[in-house]
Amino acid sequence: MNRTVGRTAAILASATAMAVLHSVSAAAAPAQAQPCVQKVAVVNNAGFVLSWTPTARTGEQSAPSDDYPINQTRIIDLSTTAFSEGTDVRPYAQAVGGTNEFGSSYVSYCDNGQTATYTVTGTTFDYSVTRLT
Incomplete structure (x- = not known):
């Protein structure tokens, strides 16, 4: 009987160790x-x-802003888009007559009233889209 208990304990310990190893090796979200x-x-x-x-x-993209000149701002409320909460987004800017550039970093969409602000600086073919807040 003692031998059976010992084998059972060894099998359970082995199974537990394998479960722990499997969970440790899984990639984090x-x-x-x-x-x-x-x-x-x-x-x-x-x-x-x-x-x-x-x-x-x-x-995936939502509807774009309108075209607007220097010293103006356009705000898009993500709650009016098809994005679900938790989606990471960033602006993709299109210079009229120039190139396209992605924003420097992503923000996450939460229905909380907060605003992230990016600034576009440079010239038609050489510009950046940088997050300020």
């Missing part, structure tokens, strides 16, 4: 981007007219 915001604002501080589109990591 990617962290949600910070900050978590409801709205994205893009300030045009560049020398051209631009529009921008909220874009998810998957490449």
Whole structure:
């Protein structure tokens, strides 16, 4: 009987060790981007007219802003898009007559009233889209 108990304990210990090893080797889910915001604002501080589109990591996009000139801002409320809460997004800017550029970093969509602000600086073919807040 003692031998059977010993074997059973060894089998259980082995199974437990395998379960622990399996859970440790599983890849961690990617962290949600910070900050978590409801709205994205893009300030045009560049020398051209631009529009921008909220874009998810998957490449999914919502409707773009209108074209707007220097010293103006456009805000898109992500609650009016098809994105679900928790989706990481960043602006994809289109310079009229120029190139397209992605925002420097992602933010995560949360229905919380907060706004992330990006600024666009540079010229039609050489510009950046940088998150300020």
